Amino acid sequence: MRDFYGVTLATPMMLGTARYPSPAVMEKAFRESGASVVTVSLRRERGAGQAFWDIVRGLGIHLLPNTAGCHSAREAITTAQMAREYFQTDWIKLEVIGHADSLQPDPFGLLEAAEVLCADGFKVFPYTTEDQVLAAKLIDAGCRVLMPWGAPIGSGMGLNNIHGLRSLRAAFPDVAMVIDAGLGLPSHAAQAMELGFDAILLNTAVAEAGDPAEMARAFALAAQAGALAAVSGPMGQRDMAVPSTPVIGKAWL
Amino acid sequence: MADVTIIGAGVAGLWAAYACLKRGLRPRIIDRAGTPGPHGCSWWAGGMLAADCEGAICEPQVITHGRNATALWQEVTRVTSRGTLVLAPSRDGVELDRFAARTCGHTGCDSAKITALEPDLGGLHRRGLFFAQEAHLNPRQALSDLTQKLLSSGILVETGTVTPDDIEGPVIDCRGMAAERDLSGLRGVRGEMVVLRSDEIVLTRPIRLLHPRHPLYVVPREGGLFMLGATQIETASRGPIRARSVLELLSTAYALDPRFAEAEVIEMGADLRPAFCDHVPRVIRRGRVLYLNGLFRHGFLMAPTLAEQAAECLLTGKTGDLIHEN
Numbered sequence: 001m002r003d004f005y006g007v008t009l010a011t012p013m014m015l016g017t018a019r020y021p022s023p024a025v026m027e028k029a030f031r032e033s034g035a036s037v038v039t040v041s042l043r044r045e046r047g048a049g050q051a052f053w054d055i056v057r058g059l060g061i062h063l064l065p066n067t068a069g070c071h072s073a074r075e076a077i078t079t080a081q082m083a084r085e086y087f088q089t090d091w092i093k094l095e096v097i098g099h100a101d102s103l104q105p106d107p108f109g110l111l112e113a114a115e116v117l118c119a120d121g122f123k124v125f126p127y128t129t130e131d132q133v134l135a136a137k138l139i140d141a142g143c144r145v146l147m148p149w150g151a152p153i154g155s156g157m158g159l160n161n162i163h164g165l166r167s168l169r170a171a172f173p174d175v176a177m178v179i180d181a182g183l184g185l186p187s188h189a190a191q192a193m194e195l196g197f198d199a200i201l202l203n204t205a206v207a208e209a210g211d212p213a214e215m216a217r218a219f220a221l222a223a224q225a226g227a228l229a230a231v232s233g234p235m236g237q238r239d240m241a242v243p244s245t246p247v248i249g250k251a252w253l
Numbered sequence: 254m255a256d257v258t259i260i261g262a263g264v265a266g267l268w269a270a271y272a273c274l275k276r277g278l279r280p281r282i283i284d285r286a287g288t289p290g291p292h293g294c295s296w297w298a299g300g301m302l303a304a305d306c307e308g309a310i311c312e313p314q315v316i317t318h319g320r321n322a323t324a325l326w327q328e329v330t331r332v333t334s335r336g337t338l339v340l341a342p343s344r345d346g347v348e349l350d351r352f353a354a355r356t357c358g359h360t361g362c363d364s365a366k367i368t369a370l371e372p373d374l375g376g377l378h379r380r381g382l383f384f385a386q387e388a389h390l391n392p393r394q395a396l397s398d399l400t401q402k403l404l405s406s407g408i409l410v411e412t413g414t415v416t417p418d419d420i421e422g423p424v425i426d427c428r429g430m431a432a433e434r435d436l437s438g439l440r441g442v443r444g445e446m447v448v449l450r451s452d453e454i455v456l457t458r459p460i461r462l463l464h465p466r467h468p469l470y471v472v473p474r475e476g477g478l479f480m481l482g483a484t485q486i487e488t489a490s491r492g493p494i495r496a497r498s499v500l501e502l503l504s505t506a507y508a509l510d511p512r513f514a515e516a517e518v519i520e521m522g523a524d525l526r527p528a529f530c531d532h533v534p535r536v537i538r539r540g541r542v543l544y545l546n547g548l549f550r551h552g553f554l555m556a557p558t559l560a561e562q563a564a565e566c567l568l569t570g571k572t573g574d575l576i577h578e579n
Contacts, residue, residue, distance in 0.1 A: 021310040023530040025531075052440055
């Protein structure tokens with residue numbers, strides 16, 4: 001089983017803290033999902049009151065600060081350094097946004113920031129596309145985890161490029177990979193896990209559901225089902241029907 | 254000699270004093286800065302009495318009690334009962350469907366209905382939702398009217414920095430964030446607002462523009478003024494409005510009606526709203542002290558009911574559903 005910088009996660013769920021109707025609803029969603037990682041935005045939530053942090057810390061799971069909202073390598077590096085100091089962890093989910101509308105990663109800024117941060121001792125979780133060239137360079141820079149997108153952040157479209165994600169998974173079999181962003185339905189989570197990814201990270205699909213706690217549970221079950229399928233040797237697809245019961249020797253009516 | 258001392262003269266404290274007066278209790282009301290002003294978060298409120306719309310993101314208690322707010326406010330100030338119009342940019346129609354699914358008390362609007370409701374928005378928006386039962390008021394006028402109402406019974410807002418420990422006898426503590434140390438779980442949620450003036454635009458009711466990233470509400474006030482709000486930031490830091498928020502509020506207002514580009518910027522402000530973790534306000538009874546707090550973004554929506562429950566509890570011991578024992 002692939003680990004995350006030496007850490008084995010109890011469940012393949014990572015959940016964000018934004019957009020819930022209230023912290024009470026957020027806390028319930030985390031409990032129901034059994035998420036093992038909580039990701040928090042330094043730029044947006046650094047100033048949050050003690051009461052909010054008491055809830056987040058009270059979850060008792062791994063804290064993964066992110067650089068959400070950063071549009072340049074320099075901004076992301078500074079934010080990561082502040083996050084390390086503030087949250088007392090060297091884990092950082094590195095986001096360098098390249099396009100304001102699609103919130104697509106900026107591959108050049110991402111690589112630049114990843115090189116600096118890995119050299120500085122950070123354990124970098126880069127939010128990236130399914131591009132294999134970029135993935136190879138991020139791994140060269142020192143990243144031991146990749147977080148390819150499923151679809152644009154908050155879009156709920158699921159896995160937009162199955163072929164690309166499958167190739168990425170196959171190309172770097174030793175690197176832990178998390179499908180981050182774009183998941184809208186539990187079936188997307190199951191599909192991601194069936195493809196052999198190691199975890200999923202989501203926020204909007206749970207936070208903005210009519211019942212976030214129940215949706216969180218649905219995602220957790222789906223991710224678990226997909227993970228189980230991935231290690232259970234899925235059958236191959238064929239172009240012809242194969243009867244599950246032999247026809248030869250049966251009485252013809 | 255006062256029957257009860259109220260600390261804090263924001264919307265909660267003033268309503269608590271008024272609710273006590275109505276029941277024949279003589280209150281004394283003390284605020285660290287005197288009569289309502291920019292020092293309290295009530296000053297920066299939108300003044301929407303929009304229980305149905307808020308239902309999209311809040312607990313059922315807020316909807317149920319919030320629906321009584323209009324009738325209660327009519328006892329003390331002018332309330333405009335013209336409903337709320339909810340719109341979405343055309344590419345965000347899915348937001349409108351989601352909002353409709355999560356709320357009650359609305360009817361769907363097409364372009365013609367939107368034009369009939371708000372002629373100035375005619376032709377700019379194709380789909381919307383109309384919440385006919387909602388209302389709005391001018392928060393600063395309402396605070397002033399409440400203050401006057403108390404004054405007419407000889408109750409003057411005194412200036413002084415006190416805590417319940419400094420006071421003898423029954424206390425209703427309405428200090429908001431200043432009571433943070435006494436109330437575990439209370440936290441500040443930042444809200445920011447901009448006031449614009451435009452002679453070109455006429456709106457007669459609050460408009461909400463749904464957007465996945467930058468939702469906006471616009472509340473019309475007298476004299477061509479429009480209050481823009483909606484930011485909700487999980488932070489305990491005060492200080493002036495952030496440039497990002499100004500950008501977002503103004504660009505969304507521009508999307509609502511491009512004529513806002515020519516409006517004058519009259520005022521900008523920001524403050525922290527006290528909230529409990531479930532965003533439901535409550536009265537916490539601790540001995541002789543009733544802590545009335547956690548009104549979040551529902552100060553004007555929830556203060557009347559919360560204050561009525563606190564006053565009733567003080568007088569008869571009856572505990573309404575918003576009263577919590579310590």
